[in-house]
Amino acid sequence: MALISIIGTGNMGQAIASVVTRGGNELELFGETDAATPVRGDIVVLAVPYPAVDQVLAQRPGQFDGRIVVDITNPLNFETFDSLTVPADSSAAALLAAKLPAARVLKAFNTTFAGTLAAGAVGPLTTTVLIAGDDADAKAALAGVVTAGGLKAIDAGSLRRARELEAIGFLQITLAAGEKISWTGGFGIVA
Amino acid sequence: MALISIIGTGNMGQAIASVVTRGGNELELFGETDAATPVRGDIVVLAVPYPAVDQVLAQRPGQFDGRIVVDITNPLNFETFDSLTVPADSSAAALLAAKLPAARVLKAFNTTFAGTLAAGAVGPLTTTVLIAGDDADAKAALAGVVTAGGLKAIDAGSLRRARELEAIGFLQITLAAGEKISWTGGFGIVA
Numbered sequence: 001m002a003l004i005s006i007i008g009t010g011n012m013g014q015a016i017a018s019v020v021t022r023g024g025n026e027l028e029l030f031g032e033t034d035a036a037t038p039v040r041g042d043i044v045v046l047a048v049p050y051p052a053v054d055q056v057l058a059q060r061p062g063q064f065d066g067r068i069v070v071d072i073t074n075p076l077n078f079e080t081f082d083s084l085t086v087p088a089d090s091s092a093a094a095l096l097a098a099k100l101p102a103a104r105v106l107k108a109f110n111t112t113f114a115g116t117l118a119a120g121a122v123g124p125l126t127t128t129v130l131i132a133g134d135d136a137d138a139k140a141a142l143a144g145v146v147t148a149g150g151l152k153a154i155d156a157g158s159l160r161r162a163r164e165l166e167a168i169g170f171l172q173i174t175l176a177a178g179e180k181i182s183w184t185g186g187f188g189i190v191a
Numbered sequence: 192m193a194l195i196s197i198i199g200t201g202n203m204g205q206a207i208a209s210v211v212t213r214g215g216n217e218l219e220l221f222g223e224t225d226a227a228t229p230v231r232g233d234i235v236v237l238a239v240p241y242p243a244v245d246q247v248l249a250q251r252p253g254q255f256d257g258r259i260v261v262d263i264t265n266p267l268n269f270e271t272f273d274s275l276t277v278p279a280d281s282s283a284a285a286l287l288a289a290k291l292p293a294a295r296v297l298k299a300f301n302t303t304f305a306g307t308l309a310a311g312a313v314g315p316l317t318t319t320v321l322i323a324g325d326d327a328d329a330k331a332a333l334a335g336v337v338t339a340g341g342l343k344a345i346d347a348g349s350l351r352r353a354r355e356l357e358a359i360g361f362l363q364i365t366l367a368a369g370e371k372i373s374w375t376g377g378f379g380i381v382a
Contacts, residue, residue, distance in 0.1 A: 082349075082351060083351075087279075088278075088279040088280035088354075089279035089280075122381050123315075123316065123381035124314075124315040124316065124381075125314065125315065125316070125379065125381070130362075154366065154371050154372070155371065156362065156365075156366065156371075157362075157365060157369070158273075160273060160274075161362060161365070163279075163358065164358040164359070164361055164362040165362070167354065167355040167358030167359065168355070168358065168359055168362070170355055171321075171347065171352060171355040171356070171359070174347075174348060174352070175345065175347065178348070180345050180346065180347075180382070181345070181380065181381070181382045182381075182382065185380070185381035185382055186380070186381060187378050187379070187380060188316065188378070188379045188380070188381055189372065189376070189377070189378060189379070190313045190314035190315075190316070190372070190373075190376035190377060190378075190379055191371070191372045191373065191376055
């Protein structure tokens with residue numbers, strides 16, 4: 001059994017928490033008033049909006065060293081819905097990994113809406129979590145938590161693929177915001 | 192009824208041809224030996240690999256002016272499977288549009304494998320074609336051909352979203368090449 005720390009109690013934090021507990025893994029959930037309580041998890045999920053990530057890092061110096069840290073963000077420009085706020089040849093996950101050289105950073109959960117994580121399904125398909133990262137053991141550990149929670153997991157490759165995962169997340173959000181798809185739908189994966 | 196010209200008789204050209212004819216639209220299909228025959232279609236689909244697009248343009252000067260031109264390419268570096276060959280802040284479709292200022296360029300069909308276009312389904316889901324472009328009428332015309340052929344179509348936004356469609360196509364190909372998904376599966380969309 002793994003201990004999963006989730007920082008952030010919004011829709012995504014709660015949905016990922018439901019996956020963790022469905023799978024029988026241990027959960028600690030941190031809200032905004034818990035900044036003074038150190039994380040202890042084998043896996044730490046940063047379930048905060050992209051602009052809040054740096055504040056979490058500043059509040060918790062050194063706490064992520066040696067841990068698996070999961071970036072779930074979609075760094076959209078929410079004023080225009082027309083671009084990301086990270087460099088086109090990089091990703092939010094790559095920027096985070098550069099700030100946390102002693103952590104094993106993964107990108108995951110950014111291509112699945114909260115509703116499909118909580119429900120476990122995208123229409124007729126079981127929800128699939130795409131996981132990108134440079135550490136195979138870290139990816140396997142997170143995949144274990146995901147599959148124990150009743151979802152599917154796919155290793156999407158190295159952390160460089162976070163760029164593509166963030167493009168998918170970006171497009172999916174624009175489609176839902178434009179009412180082309182529902183917030184309970186989106187991209188499903190047929191293996 | 193629309194006339195659709197497809198340049199390219201590979202897997203994708205044939206699969207898109209099957210969609211056109213299923214929908215009762217008129218088709219003209221151009222192989223490598225047909226370079227001297229001008230296209231006449233309302234919609235012209237460039238169903239050739241990305242490195243061959245410039246040759247098609249050189250063979251057919253002025254022929255695309257005033258027409259709807261559909262870019263289906265995934266400009267992968269097929270030696271590394273680790274990057275695209277177009278600038279990170281652009282797309283193959285944007286580069287094509289710059290070369291064909293008198294055409295209405297759309298991005299479509301690059302997120303659907305040939306097998307799912309021909310079958311009309313991705314697992315339990317009807318295959319959905321994502322269409323990006325700056326001309327609403329052009330997108331509606333192509334969507335009409337797609338839906339007449341039994342598939343679904345979603346307007347994915349402006350031609351700037353081709354960048355995200357190419358990221359999806361890129362990731363999907365790497366997943367299939369890595370045997371994480373099948374060439375008859377991939378991303379499906381639940382509206």
